[in-house]
Amino acid sequence: MCNITISEFRRLSFDRKQHFILGGMTNACFIYHRKIGDDTTVFLYHVNNFFVEMFYGMKKGKTTMINCFIGPAELEQYIDTIHLNELKTVLK
Numbered sequence: 001m002c003n004i005t006i007s008e009f010r011r012l013s014f015d016r017k018q019h020f021i022l023g024g025m026t027n028a029c030f031i032y033h034r035k036i037g038d039d040t041t042v043f044l045y046h047v048n049n050f051f052v053e054m055f056y057g058m059k060k061g062k063t064t065m066i067n068c069f070i071g072p073a074e075l076e077q078y079i080d081t082i083h084l085n086e087l088k089t090v091l092k
Contacts, residue, residue, distance in 0.1 A: 006050040009068055017066045021045055021052055028052065032078060040064070044078065051075070 004026065012020060021028045028045045035041055039059050045052045051074065055065040067074075 003048060005048070006068055006070055009047070009050070009052070014066065017052075018054070018063050021047070021054060021066075032081060034078070034081065 004020070009017065009020070020026055026047055028047045031044045031046055031051075033041055033043045036055075039057055041056045041058070043054045043056065045054070047068075050068055050070045053065075053067040053069075053074075054063050055067070056062070057064040
């Protein structure tokens, strides 16, 4: 399952997606985290040829949403905080 495509990942259940990223089933590479308000931290990972955002709710103490994407448009919100050299290393 290491060579999963974004289509296959999208079909997984919420729990399987979370286990896939955090459970060591893949070569998911943590890139960055950002805060949304006081309650939510978004963790950005790179998996094969796509990206995964895991939204963690501090008040709930668990992952509340998982988003995956390929295109650069979704990376816009990270552009001021992630250096291109860091991404270049991750995407090798």
